[in-house]
Amino acid sequence: MSGLSFILAGMLAAATPFLLAALGELVVERAGVLNLGIEGIMALGAVLAFIVVYHGGGHVAAFGLAALSGVVLALVFGWLALGLRANQVAVGLAVGILGQGLSSLIGNSYESLTITGIPKLALPGLSALPVVGGLFVQDAVVWLTLAATAAIWAMFRFSRLGLILRAVGENPHAARAIGYPVIRLRLWAVMFGGAMSGLAGAYAATVYTPLWADGMIAGRGWIALALVVFGTWLTGRIFFGALLFGAVSLASLVAQTENWAVPSQLLSALPYIVTIVVLGIITSNKRLLKVNGVASLGEPFGP
Template identity: 65%
Template sequence: MNAVDFILAGMLAAATPMLLAALGEMVVERSGVLNLGLEGMMALGAALGFITTYSTGSHALGFVVAALGGAALSLLFALIVLGFVANQVAAGLAIGILGTGLSSLFGKNFESLTIDGLPKLALPGLSDLPVVGVLFVQDAVVWATAVLALAIWAVMTHSKLGLIIRAVGENPHAARAIGFGVLRVRCGAIAFGGALAGIAGAYASTVYTPLWADGMIAGRGWIALALVVFGTWMTGRVVFGAVLFGALSLGELTTQAAGVNIPSQLLACVPYVVTILMLAVISSNRRRMRLNTIASLGQPFER
């Protein structure tokens, strides 16, 4: 397999953890809440997912437990920012630290243990195409994530639920005046985002690299947050950003395999540097950012 085939074959799987977390965070931010605790929720999901899958042999159960763990941690965040009207930035950072610490605590007895990943599923016909055929040989979670992205796009742009979420994010007081439960909508969005973050972490620890290592999320939660801004809160752009980052993250392996004498630490920095540069370019277009930014994002809502 040459470098191009390797990147095409692996970039969707590499993108999946960040994409799942970013899709959930996009919904949360569309409701007007900024959740900076994604890294901790992903870390907790990674630990719970691996422990459950290792102990039971069931990937499905591992994902369920990871989703519940991520949702539970996100509901704690919701209690703090919605119930006690705390600062969302401070609360999110605290929740992120808590989740990371819990993942280390729960996973300490499973360090370096491995499990079997999920088998690849080829799409008939498409997987036989020259060059790009390898794109269509992926595990079930990758395909499910693609369907989920389409579903979220459809719901957010073409359904009453999506309209309510967007209304709550843009003007919560007006939304409440016409009968929408602002806190209920935001709490549901936060729980949904936390569940997806937990699943994202479980995918990283049970499928993408099916082993447990403390700190294995390695900043993916922060990248997911950046992807939401990169995508200007639009599903298609978020998907594109995640796939681009996934492809860049594989560049380190392909460059080393080609025998290029560049320090691995420098190569590992490339995806993050590119992300920062892209965010800087996007943020420089102030008109575009103003048009797409959620009006009440990060602002407390008091009845």
């Protein structure tokens, strides 16, 4: 398989953990809350999902438990950041550290074990195309994630719920004045974000690379956070950003097969370098951030 068709075929699967987590965080940030704990929430979801599949519980139960664990950590975040109005940056870091600690504690005796992933489903006709055919052979979670992307895009674009969430994020005091329960809506958004991060971790550890290794999330939660900024809080742009990072993270595999004379460490660091560069390019355009940014992001709200 050539490098290009390899990247096209694998890009969507590689992008899925980024995309799931970033979509969740998009909803959270649109509601005006910044949850930096994604990396740890993903790690906990990953290890729990791995353990369920390892013991024969199946992928559906695994994803369910991962989402639930994400909601639980999100509730810890919500209790501190929304209930007690603590500094959201500090709380996000705390929840992240807790999640990562829990994941390595729980996964201690499963280190380096492997499981089998799930089969890929081909779209008839399209999957037979030359070069791009691999794009249409994906597992069920990838297809569902694409559907979720479309659903979240439509929610913000057309639905009343999307409007209300944006209002809560833009101006919580005004939203409260016209009768919306700001804190409760934000809590729901935070719980949704937690569930999505849990699913992202589950996909990483039970489908994309079906194994458990401590630290295997490897910064993907942080890149998801950066993706929300790259996408300037717009679903479509976040989707393309996730695809870009999916492709970048495949570069090291391509380099190995094509025998590029590049140190493997440089390729491992590539997603992080790209993150820093792209972040600088996007955020230096202050007008872009001003138009699409969330006005009350990260500010504690209390009556």
